[in-house]
Amino acid sequence: MPPYTIVYFPVRGRCEAMRMLLADQGQSWNEEVVNKETWLQGPLKASCLYGQLPKFQDGDLTLYQSNAILRHLGRTLGLYGKDQREAALVDVVNDGVEDLRSKYITLIYTNYISFADYNLLDLLLIHQVLAPGCLDSLPLLSAYVARLSARPKLKAFLASPEHVNRPINGNGKQ
Known part of the structure; x- marks a missing residue:
């Protein structure tokens, strides 16, 4: 049986660095995956130091706090200088x-959304009008435009005649 056990949610979260460290160092470990329902029931949370995961077991030593766990592994496996x-x-x-x-x-x-997001969105939407398809090779920017443009109130504004019929600039080029 592996000496290590990681108790955590079914995400990378605060445990992926320790998983990578263990894998790269040829160490095996067990995973106890905690789903949201189990966590919200309360007993496991109440048993955890600070009411948080991850929980890490190294034999009879139980640790909490991801960086304390990483430092422990660093010392144990010779990765701490x-x-x-x-x-x-x-x-x-x-x-x-x-x-x-x-x-x-x-x-x-x-x-949250900052004013800079609206400024960037405006510029990207203008680019899409002036050069359709200009974001096709940029999936992150395309997703950003789609995500912001889908916000309900902003989506309604962008579809409104006031926005659609307003010229992009004053020189007649569109």
């Missing part, structure tokens, strides 16, 4: 990664 100085530098890099991850988490879990 050759001395204290290198370990400190690894910590600096990992903390930088966490800063980026927190921005990513804010982006994907916050339902």
